[in-house]
Structure formats: structure tokens, C-alpha cells
Amino acid sequence: MKKSKTSVSFRETVRLTLRGCKVWWKENPRLLLSILMCGVVDALTPYVGIWLLARLIDEIAGERNSQTLMAYALALMITTAVLSMCSAGLTRWKNVQLESLWHTQNKVFMEKLLSMDFVDVDDGRVQELRSQIWQNTDSGGWGLYKLVYSFDAIIKSVISIIGAIMLSASLFLLPVKPESGKLTILNHPIFILLIVVLMLGVIFAAPWFSVKAGSYWVKCADENQLGNRLFGFWLGSLGNDRLKALDVRIYRQDILSKSNLAKYNPFIPSSKLAKASRRGMGIYHAMSGAVSQIFVGVAFIFVCLKALGGAFGVGSIVQYVSAITALSAGLSKLIEIIGDLGNNTSFLRTVFELLDVPNKMSHGDTTVNQNSSEKQKIEFRNVSFRYPGQDKYALRNVSLTFNEGQRLSVVGMNGSGKTTFIKLLCRLYDPTEGEILLNGIDIREYDYAEYMRLFSVVFQDFKLLSFELGQNIAGSMDYDSDKVSCCLRDAGFGVRQDKLPSGLSTKLYKDFDERGVNISSGEAQKIALARALYKDAPFIILDEPTAALDPIAEFEVYSEMNKIIGEKSAVFISHRLSSCRFCNDIAVFHEGNLVQLGSHDVLVNDKSGMYYKLWSAQAQYYETEGLN
């Protein structure tokens, strides 16, 4: 995804930055508050010390009155201690907020992803955005993170600038004594102007160089992102995936890994970015480092000449030099932060692009009437569907009626549209053309949550979470243990259930608990089935429900299926045509079209049809063998 390198307007920077701050504020107001308070204290503390020290030095250079000297020393010690204490308290408070920054940010995105329409989560673009946001955070904290640190730096710079101005104001006001002859020109206000102009010049130059240097990273972003993805795959997913260990060794994938990593490494000295660091980028950094010193030099000259002229004592030299350098540093830092925020804007755009993904599935408000005496009926009317960003239609002109209590089997070759069909049925997607009606009303008019409640689905690629078994079945923290037990037994998990160390509180997989249990794919399938049963929805949809089960387990499940499903309506997708035998109807899909619909007996006798082809391809191995 190429990001446009268009320049960012100041207004947009301000708008997105403020919006980002609002996000943080909403999640945790104490974050910004603690940064503010801590920043104020930390920024002002040094000035107190500078002022007192300057007076002390003046006294040393002057009268050397021991009482006065002790007084100043004591003042320095006490103020240091008191201010340090305040700073420490506030810093600790701030740290608590900062430490959970990463997880707070993840929470924001997690909530968004969980609430999005399914069609968007499934969309490669959204996955890409999320992945980029993560990479941006990882490689320099770009995006929301930067805002927090920028806020901290801005507070400190602004306060520091104010403090510095207060301490250095008198530099310009105190006049050189008339006795010093030529030096009295320094009293002329033009010097103030000169100093200020020079300071501004240097202040803008230094961060400008810094920002120019930083922009090389943006220029090389594409290569770096490739590098990140590359390392993320080879070093991350591949190395850590233990399931693939057998394959990896048989095919010596370590060899291809070495060569791939060597080819695309963006950080070797010959890479674009590394070269830039020795040339353009490096020089900009160097100039940035050098330029700020010029101002320091000039400031020294001005201050010292005035001191030579007797305008103030030696101690004040220390004060003014410290104050002016702090002022310059503060202003530089401020400019740099602003530049940084400017650079950050493009990353914030990505963040808000994700957060602003709208929920396009219209949410109607008709309630689904489950108690009516009329049978529930779902009808597909000329439904066509195309996945976003694809040209080919996954479903074409499908029309089908499905009644309550009916059992439907959906079959077809890979890619024929079976899974798409059920995804549309349970409204994970809306049709591109045509409509789906529940009891005569377009399903888009129903309340989404209520419509969802009608369906229990076990997808082929279902997932379970590494938490308690009972919670996984219920899909929530609390559950009805008896009901869970019952559903597990119905799904064929009963025997295993009795052997579990902590019953229904046993954690699945060993990710978070040593006492968790590893479950096989067959067992997982049974748990997923139990989950579907627990929901107790009127429509059950099963996509390859016995793919991972051995023949005996499969037999058990299908035998019980009649009983388990009872009065409910069921849709089965299975490659093993065995499941078709106990369905009323079979829907045969081919290349997105519904080509045949009917009972097994009717379809199997249509020797020119797709169903017959599929059936005989499987049955051929069993046909010539009867039982003796």
C-alpha cells in the first residue's frame, strides 16, 4: 500500500494531533494530566537552582560574607530536596500511566476490530492497516504513541522557555556602566534585536536539519516495511511455529531462509537507508548538532562583554548563559517536536483510517419474532455476491427457500460457493445483488444482534480461545455448568470431559497455564459443536463438522445428529457425501451457481448432474465391496 508522500498541511496536523489526544484522554485522562504536572515541575526545577547558584557565585566574587554564603547554600539544598520530592511523586504517578500505554493502544484497536462489520475485518486492506499501525509503533513509536511523548516534550519546552525568559530578561535590561567606554554600545536595543534574530535563526535551522534527516526514514519506508515483514515472517512466524517443525526439517527450509534473509535485508551497509546515514542523513544530523553551538558562542560573547562592562557580576554570567542556552534549547526542541508532529501526521492518517471504518451494514430495528406459530422461513431471491475487491462473482443468481425444521446439505467442488452461501445466510456479508428474506422481510431490516441469535455455526476454520473450557462453550465469562456438560456430552466429548483435571474450568491449550490441556483437532471439533449446541439457536450450520474425526467418531456424531438437532433447522457442508443421507434436501453448487436442488434419491438418479459425479467419485471405493 503506497502512502502518498503529499505534504501535510498545518491544519491537518493540528486536527489529527488533537483528535489523537482525545483518544488518549478518553482511555485514560490521568495520562495527560500526570504528564502535564510532572512536566511543569521538572521544567521549572533547574531554574530555581540556577538563580540561587548565580547569587551564590556573585557573593563569592563579591563580599564573601559567610552568613550570606551559608544562607544561599542552605536555600539551594532545601529547594533541591523539596522539588525533587515533588518530581519523584509525580514521576511515579506518571509512570503508572505510561507503562500501560502499549496495552491501552492495543485496546483501542482491538475494540474497533471487534465491532467492525465482518466484511471489513475480512478485507485485506483492514488487516494491512492494522499491521502497518503495529509496525509504525514498533519502529519509532509513530502514530498515537508519538503524541504522548510529544505532549510531554512540549509541556517541558514551553515551561522551560517561560522560565528561561524570566531569568534572562534582566540581561537585556541591566545597563553597562558608563565607565567602561566602548562597551556602552551594548546598551543599545539593537543588540537585543540582533541576539533575538540570531537565536531564531539558529533555532529554526537546527531542527530543520533534524527533520530533513528524519525524512529519509519516510523515503525509505517501503523498503523498511518489506524488511519488517520479511523478518516478521522468517524470524517470527516460521521459527516459532512448532507444528511446522517436521516439514521444515524434511525440506531443509533453513537453507532457503538464510538466502532470503540475505537478499532482502534493508539494514546492511549497502542498503538505501544505511548509505543515506553516511551521506545526506548523516550530514543533516551533523549540521543540526553544530548549528546550535553557534548561538551559544554568540550568547557567551554578549553576556561576557556586558559583564566586562560591569553590568552585572560574574555569578550572573552563569545565570544568563544557562538561561539563554536553555531558552535556545527549549525553542529548538519545540520546533523539533512540531516538525515531528508534522511527520507523524501521515502515520496518524493510517490510524484514523482504521478507526473511521464505518459500520456499513444497515442495522434495522425490526425484532425477530421467534414465538410466532408460523414456521420461520428463509428465502434467497436471486442473490449474487462478489467479495470486495474481486471481479469474479462467488455466487450467482442463487434462489432457494429454507424452512424451519428442514435439513439441507450443501455440496460442491472447492470454490463452488458453499461457504460463501452460509456466510450470507448468517449475515456476515450482505448480498451484492438480490435479497435474503426472513419470513418475507429483508434481513437487513432486522436488528442485527437479534438476527445473529438465530444461528449457531461451526465453521471449518473455527477457533477456540486459550481460556476455560466452559467459557469457550458459552462464549462468555459466566456459564451454566449443567447446560455446558450436557452439550459436551451430546457432541461426543463426554468421555474426555470426565478426565479433565479441573472440569469445566480447565484451560484449553498450555499457553497460559501449565495445567491447561492440549486438545487434538478431533476434540476441538467436538467442543466447537458443543458451543453451537449451547447457543441453542433455531438454525444450526455445520461446515465440515467431522473432517478431523476418525470413522468411528464420525459415525457417532452423525448417529446422534438427529437427536441433537431435534426440531431445529440444519445446514451441512461436507465433502463426505455421507452427511447427505439424512438431509431432506441437497443443494449442489458449481462455480457460484446453484445447479441442483432435491433429495438424495432424486439427484443420485440424474446421471447427467453434478451430484451424481460427486457421489460416484467417492462411492466408487466402497461400491464393489459389500460386507460378507
Add this chain to the structure above:
Amino acid sequence: MPVSLKVSDTAKRKLQRPTYRFGQNTAYMISLAWRRRRSLVLLGLTMTVVSILLSLTQLFIVPSIISAVEAKVSVAELTVIIFMFTAALMILGAAKAYLTSCSQFGRIEVRLMIGAMIQNKSLTMSYPDIEDQDVQKKMDKASMLVNSNTASTEAIWTTLSNLLKNVTEFIIYISLLATLDPFMIIAVVVTTLVSFLVSNYLNGWGYRHRDEESEYSRRMNYLSEKSRDYTLAKDIRIFGMVDWIEEVYNSILCLYRSFIAHRERIYIWGNIVDIILTFMRNAIVYFFLIGSVIGGKMSAAEFVLYFNIVNVFTSGIGSIMSDFATLRKQSLDISAVREFLDYPESFKMEEGTPITPDFKILYQIELKDVSFCYPKSEKNTLSHINLTIRPGEKLAVVGLNGAGKSTLIKLMCGFLDPTEGKVLLNNVDIRTYNRRDYYKLFSAVFQDFSVLDVTIAENITQTDENINTELMERCINQAGLTEKIAGLPNGVETHIGRVFADGINLSGGELQRLMLARALYKNAPILILDEPTSALDPIAESDIYNKYNELIDGRMAVYISHRLASTRFCDRIILIAEGCIDEEGTHDELIARNGHYADLFEIQSRYYREGGVDDEKE
């Protein structure tokens, strides 16, 4: 309701007695860097020198100027002094910034190199170790230590150069302070040390409790990752799991914040101790310095100079101490990395007999009285297996889930060594061979296969040089992928996966065909197929079955499947039950025997017989 995730005390005590000390680890890192990227070390040293010079210049500038003003020098002289200092600062400042900019890449490169070493180890180490929980933990830990710029494998360079700089400066400052009262210096050193040690001990709380912290982080990261999982997204919406997930996350976040708050309340005591000691130290320093001033032994400029020196000296000690503490932590991390990298191999990898596949040799595999028991298990998974697979034989292995089929295959292929008995290749114990060489004899399609984010051609050939294009195309054809690949814009050069911008995703069935093509290309004498058609539709499945005789082509083939239908083209079928070979024979023999195999077959075939469903027995 989740409770705080405290780690048990015994677990805590097991935390770290490092295998490698920090001197060794520092030497290790430096020699790694020296071999790979010499400039890293040289740049580091140069930067240190520049930093030291910069510090010294900054130290002397103000006192020199004040001294000049006090001495009432001429305007010209003053300007010259200031000019020279400024020029020095400019040059040194520029040099430092430039060097910092350049040195970053060498550091990243070395860190990534270590990452590649870790990954290489995990991809090639003896298989039984992969299953070992202990090793898994070591591997996870090592992997985490290379995945960001702040990780120890990169940050250590900053620590080392800071340490070098601070120690050098310390020596310089001590010599500068030599003229002052030693008691003051001792007091400064002692107060700084005590303050540091106390803070350090308290600050170690976080480190000592890092397991508890990581438990919180891991769970939250897990949920955050899950929210991105688009296959899980369906389940989440269908089963209304959003509230559950958010509730769990929020409660853990709450616990995490409490944990951190608790930690900070402990840390603040370190601040308090430090403030008290600082107060005492300042009192002593002022007493001595002002005493000298009152006694007329020190000018204002000298006061400023010594005052500055004492300050940088104090912070220097603090820095050295904290550098050592950081270094120690980083050294522990490097130790963790090395522990993983140096984990001994259970198999002979290079010290055994070499072996290369030779098509003129007929290979026979024999399992002689083989038993196998997984490390943490009480029961044997396989007991007293005696099995000889003859050259060119097609063997089917069937059995219920958990019967031991996969374990049998792993023993045959040399992924596991038997607990009792031997696995022999042409009467030689396979343990004597170099294990990686032994793997060359096998082409496999496993259930959990590894598709790489590289081109299709590279996935099939598993190399990016010397590709035998003709063979590759033949394999693509045999696997039934020619049409699909021809339809892609870049053909076989199309990338798979997300790493490259033009990467595509293949469907489950297409991936299985790709893996089959890969197995064919490798052209090894022994073929292993583990449920190779489970994701294919009946027509495609039938298609592949019809090809197997052709594809196997006289090689030895071992085939695992649930689908008893597919075993019919094999010479011999063995049924594994309860860790033993229950029944053995050809398909017809086993059906005639009317035993367990016949039962299984009957159950599966039931649905395909006319009117079969209704005459169920139970």
C-alpha cells in the same frame, strides 16, 4: 474473576543463575560484531572519544570564561577564548551527531544476525527438543530478545560505550579533584554509591517480578492478536464473544495497572533515600568548597569549576553504577540467547556417518522391537513394534485418533528416537547417520505443512538457485496446478503470502497440490503422505487417488489416512490400535478377516450403500 497472576516462589528461585558471566557475554558480542561488522566497534570507540572530549570542553568553558572576566582581559582576548571553545563544541557536536547516525545500522544488523542464528537453530535442532517445554521457553525468550531496537542485543552497544566513556571520565575527574580534600571526595563517592545501591535493589523489584508482569502482557497481547484473526472474527460475531473478550482484557489491564502502581510505590522509596543522601552530600560539598572560598584559597572561577566537576563526578558515579546494572541485565539476556544457541543436540548432526540418497540402492526400513514413550507420559505410545517395510512397498497406516500413527511415522523418518528397540535402514541403525542427511531420503506431505512467503517456484524447489525447470513443470503438472499457475500474472514467480506486495493466497486444496508438487520435485526414494487429500473435494480427491500409483513410481511409500477407501492401492495395510500393530494384510485379506479393520470399513461405507443409513445397529 481473574486473580492476580503471582508466580510461585519455587518458580522464582529458578530464575537465573546465568550460565555465562557478563565478561564472557561482552566478549562474545564484541567478537560477533568484529567478525560481521567491524565498523560497529570502531565507530563505537570513536564516538566514545568524541563524547569524552565534548564533556571536557563543556566542563571548562564556563570557568575559563569567568576566570577571564575576573582577570579583566581585553575584549579581543575574551572573544578569542570564546570563539575557540565554540568552535570545539561545534566540531565535536557535529561529529557526535554524525557518528550516532551512522552507527545505528551496524547495530541493527548484528541484532538481526543474532535473530537469524536463533531462527536457524530452531529450524534445524533435533526434533525431540522442539517438543520439550523447557526448550520452547528458551526459544521464546531468545526470540523476544532480538525483536526490537531496545532489545539487549542492540542496546548493549549503547551501554558499553556509555560505560567506557563514564569510566574514563571518572578517572579524569578524580585526577582533577586530587587537589581537594579527600574526605569530601570520599563522602561524595560513598553517598552516591549507597543511594545507588538502595535504588538499584528497589528497582530490581520489577525484574524479580517480571514473570508476573509478562503473564499480564502475554494475555493481553494474545487477545489483541486474536482480535486481528479474521477466521476467529466469524466465531466472535456468531457467538457474541465480543463482551467476553473485552471483559477479560479490561480486567487484566486493571490488574496490570495495579501491579505497576504497586511497583512504583516501592520504587519511590528509592527516590526518598536518594533525596536524603543528596541533601547530605550537598551539605558536605558546600561546606568544603565554601570553606575554601572563605579561606581565600579559591576564586569564583575555581569555585564554579570544582562545583561543576563535583556535579559531573557525582552523576558519573551514578551513571557507571547504572551502566553496570543495565549491563548485567543485558548480559542475562545475552546469556539466555546463548543458552538456546548452545543447546546440545540429541541427534548426531555432523559427527555421524554421512548418507546421500542413491536410486541404485534399494532401501528397506525396519522397526525392530520398537517402543516409544513421550517424556512426560507414563504410558508407552507405541509398544514392541516389529515392522519391515520392503523396498518399493506401498504401506498404508490406519487407526483411530491417538492410536500412534503419527508417532510411528516420526520414528521411521528419524524425528524421534525409540525409547527401546532400533530403527534400521538397510540393517544400519539410523542413529549412526547424520540426521540431516537421513532426512534427504524422504519426501513428505504432512498434515501441518510449511508454505513459505517466497515464489511458487521456490516453494516447490525449496531453493533459489539451480532450479531444474523441466522437472518443476512436470511436478506442477502431476499435481494438477498447471492451469492455476498459468493464470497468475507472474506465473511461477508469483509470491505467496504477505511479505511481498504481489503475494497471493492459495486455497486449501491448491496448497495441498503445491505440497504434493514439492514432494515430487525433491524426488527422494521414500515418500510419506499424511492425510494428503483431506481438504480436497470428492472429484479432486478421486483425481489424486488415481494418480498415486503413477506418482509413487516404484518408491517406498507410507501413507496415513482416515479414509479407508484410499488405502486400497497400497500393497499392505497395518492397523494401529493401542500402540501395537493390531491387524496387517492387504485390503481384501483384512476384510475377509472380519476384524477391526472390517468394522471401520463397514462404518465408513455405510452411507454409500443404497438404503444404508436405516439399518444401523446401535
